[in-house]
Amino acid sequence: MSKILHQLIVDLGERSYPIIIGQGLLGEVDLTPYVTGSQVMIVTNETVAPLYQDKARECFPGKCVDLVTLPDGEKYKDWQTLNLIFDGLLEKRHTRKTTLVALGGGVVGDMGGFAAACYQRGVPFIQIPTTLLSQVDSSVGGKTGINHPLGKNMIGAFHQPEAVLIDTNSLKTLPSREVSAGLAEVIKYGLIRDPGFLDWLEVNMGRLVALEDEAVGQAIFRSCTCKAEVVAKDEREGGLRAILNLGHTFGHAIETFSGYGNWLHGEAVGVGMIMAADLSAREGTITREERARVARLVSLAGLPERPPEGMTPDDFMNLMAVDKKNVDGQLRLVLLRAMGDAVVTADAAVENLSATLAGFCRH
Numbered sequence: 001m002s003k004i005l006h007q008l009i010v011d012l013g014e015r016s017y018p019i020i021i022g023q024g025l026l027g028e029v030d031l032t033p034y035v036t037g038s039q040v041m042i043v044t045n046e047t048v049a050p051l052y053q054d055k056a057r058e059c060f061p062g063k064c065v066d067l068v069t070l071p072d073g074e075k076y077k078d079w080q081t082l083n084l085i086f087d088g089l090l091e092k093r094h095t096r097k098t099t100l101v102a103l104g105g106g107v108v109g110d111m112g113g114f115a116a117a118c119y120q121r122g123v124p125f126i127q128i129p130t131t132l133l134s135q136v137d138s139s140v141g142g143k144t145g146i147n148h149p150l151g152k153n154m155i156g157a158f159h160q161p162e163a164v165l166i167d168t169n170s171l172k173t174l175p176s177r178e179v180s181a182g183l184a185e186v187i188k189y190g191l192i193r194d195p196g197f198l199d200w201l202e203v204n205m206g207r208l209v210a211l212e213d214e215a216v217g218q219a220i221f222r223s224c225t226c227k228a229e230v231v232a233k234d235e236r237e238g239g240l241r242a243i244l245n246l247g248h249t250f251g252h253a254i255e256t257f258s259g260y261g262n263w264l265h266g267e268a269v270g271v272g273m274i275m276a277a278d279l280s281a282r283e284g285t286i287t288r289e290e291r292a293r294v295a296r297l298v299s300l301a302g303l304p305e306r307p308p309e310g311m312t313p314d315d316f317m318n319l320m321a322v323d324k325k326n327v328d329g330q331l332r333l334v335l336l337r338a339m340g341d342a343v344v345t346a347d348a349a350v351e352n353l354s355a356t357l358a359g360f361c362r363h
């Protein structure tokens, strides 16, 4: 039985779109109102295709539906693999009226969205996220792209979807390591904007790790609400949106250092948020107890608390030097002004940053 639990709108004027959240929605919800032409191309990967492609096809009755299956993994979030999507579109003669559908986790979502932004100078797309991370974060907001060996998500475009369909039942096949990775981004929302959500997470983390339906539905709804509000205020990251990058300056450095896919995005962001909290405590904006509270939450989610063995402060500094938030060569970090309140700043004292890096790189 299918049940829509929540529906919200990302309010972007003529580019507004719904996020439909519920149980058993795949195969039950008719998505053709969000499709303009007669053709649909589902972009997915070799893990997700056998699990969900049949149900996904059923969301597009009366349409001509094709499928491109990508290899699975963050290491394939690159130019070469992106090109497989264009190959499939051209081989099947998809026109500029086609609609792409990204069916999978954040990797498929970011690549499918970027392909949609580029193909014949831009075609519409729909997000059907199937990991917790993609349901709480990557499917919303229109950031799309691929990695470069020298930096995460360095090539991409802002391209908003027509709709986001979140079926929480798809999480039942997700490995527990991936559930924990998704919880890192959930914790992020509490830290940047919603102190009440932080309190709730402390009480309910066990239920989330165990994927209890009611708790997971709540966490997805609150996360998407927070992201939708921030994106509606600052679609292209002119200012406020950068708070969604809490933990990512350190986290992206960890992902690039360790080789894409060895550390999951959520794992790297979890450590990055503890590092950002540590630096905030050194800057005096939160207490040492609050810093410990962040580490505890990350650990409760089943995530690592320290960067990879062998990563040095210099590795961090070199990789963070290409961070997209930097301006005129100045490192800008998202720090906590208080628990539940984040700010982007270039003003962290160099000696405090050095102390944070030294503390975390001591193994």
Ligand SMILES: NC(=O)c1ccc[n+]([C@@H]2O[C@H](COP(=O)([O-])OP(=O)(O)OC[C@H]3O[C@@H](n4cnc5c(N)ncnc54)[C@H](O)[C@@H]3O)[C@@H](O)[C@H]2O)c1
Binding pocket: 045, 047, 048, 051, 072, 073, 074, 077, 104, 105, 106, 107, 108, 110, 130, 131, 132, 133, 134, 137, 138, 139, 140, 141, 142, 143, 144, 153, 170, 171, 172, 173, 174, 175, 178, 181, 182, 265, 266
């Ligand atoms: N665009 C954004 O705003 C944004 C936000 C956050 C993260 N991201 C990006 O998202 C990516 C991470 O996304 P992710 O954590 O979803 O990883 P992922 O896409 O690699 O998916 C994780 C794993 O789960 C598998 N999988 C997906 N759905 C499944 C299901 N229902 N059952 C079983 N297995 C399933 C995938 O095949 C993969 O092996 C990173 O590249 C990150 O940079 C983008």
Ligand SMILES: O=C(O)C(=O)C[C@@H](O)[C@H](O)[C@H](O)COP(=O)(O)O
Binding pocket: 137, 141, 143, 152, 153, 185, 237, 241, 242, 244, 245, 248, 324
């Ligand atoms: O949507 C955003 O904005 C975010 O920053 C969300 C992040 O969780 C996500 O990982 C995003 O892809 C990072 O963007 P980037 O611009 O730092 O590459």
Ligand SMILES: [Zn+2]
Binding pocket: 137, 185, 248, 265, 269
């Ligand atoms: Zn992220």
